[in-house]
Amino acid sequence: GQQVMQIPQYQHVQEGEDFTTYCNSSTTLSNIQWYKQRPGGHPVFLIQLVKSGEVKKQKRLTFQFGEAKKNSSLHITATQTTDVGTYFCAGKGGKLIFGQGTELSVKP
Amino acid sequence: EAEVAQSPRYKITEKSQAVAFWCDPISGHATLYWYRQILGQGPELLVQFQDESVVDDSQLPKDRFSAERLKGVDSTLKIQPAELGDSAMYLCASSPGTGPYEQYFGPGTRLTVT
Numbered sequence: 001g002q003q004v005m006q007i008p009q010y011q012h013v014q015e016g017e018d019f020t021t022y023c024n025s026s027t028t029l030s031n032i033q034w035y036k037q038r039p040g041g042h043p044v045f046l047i048q049l050v051k052s053g054e055v056k057k058q059k060r061l062t063f064q065f066g067e068a069k070k071n072s073s074l075h076i077t078a079t080q081t082t083d084v085g086t087y088f089c090a091g092k093g094g095k096l097i098f099g100q101g102t103e104l105s106v107k108p
Numbered sequence: 109e110a111e112v113a114q115s116p117r118y119k120i121t122e123k124s125q126a127v128a129f130w131c132d133p134i135s136g137h138a139t140l141y142w143y144r145q146i147l148g149q150g151p152e153l154l155v156q157f158q159d160e161s162v163v164d165d166s167q168l169p170k171d172r173f174s175a176e177r178l179k180g181v182d183s184t185l186k187i188q189p190a191e192l193g194d195s196a197m198y199l200c201a202s203s204p205g206t207g208p209y210e211q212y213f214g215p216g217t218r219l220t221v222t
Contacts, residue, residue: 006150031208042199043151045210088150092208095164098150 002027004091006099014107019076021102023089031092032065032072037101038085046074046087079106110134112214114200120220126188129217133182133202139163141211142175142185143199151199157183158206190221 003026013019023032031050035043047056049065049072056063062075072089086101113132121127133140138159143151154173156164159180168175172191177183187194199216203209 004150033210042213042216043201043211044213048208048210050208090150095153095156096211098152100148100150 002091002093002097004089004097004099006089006102008102009100010103012105012107013079015081016078019079019083019104021074021087023072023091023099025070025091025093027070027093029069029091029093033090033092033096034063034074035088035090036085037088043088079104081106081108112200112202112212114214114217116217117215118218120222121190123192123221124189126186127190127219128184128186129198131183131185131200131214133200134212137202137204137212138180139203139206140177140183141201142183143201145197145199145216154185163206192221195219195221
């Protein structure tokens with residue numbers, strides 16, 4: 001069945017360093033969504049990518065959807081302590097499947 | 109801003125007991141989802157409703173779990189009997205439809221089975 005893998009599982013960075021998480025699907029996706037879950041909180045929608053090769057930016061966050069629509073990445077430039085949390089990709093093939101997430105910790 | 113409501117926020121129960129969770133989606137949202145999230149993992153879909161109909165319950169352990177959305181608005185997820193392995197966060201989410209919409213999650217119910 002459809003699987004969505006996300007790496008790395010954990011990332012510890014110094015404030016100001018960049019951060020990237022990668023998402024790979026076993027099947028071609030119709031779209032991919034990214035969510036952020038703060039410690040003790042619930043997932044909050046960040047963005048959706050639909051088109052092959054699509055790149056979207058939200059301030060310091062850059063989201064990419066691969067040409068084959070099987071992978072995606074989230075890059076944060078100059079991390080801040082407010083970026084702490086777990087970032088999930090969720091790929092829609094037949095249904096929306098969440099990756100296992102990348103937990104980001106930021107040391108001030 | 110409209111939010112998804114869930115109750116209770118926390119539930120401790122003994123194994124073999126019955127437990128129920130309630131979700132009230134954002135008004136007007138036709139699609140409702142129940143997810144289970146184990147610590148350190150991503151949400152896993154248990155059941156998806158479109159209005160009052162079940163669209164997907166392929167991952168719902170039907171021998172002990174049941175879900176209903178009788179009037180197509182709020183929903184209840186029940187576990188009977190609870191097992192130790194059911195300890196997890198149960199998240200409810202809603203979206204306007206089944207298309208490429210973002211999902212709005214509620215605060216979740218943290219279940220601990222002892």
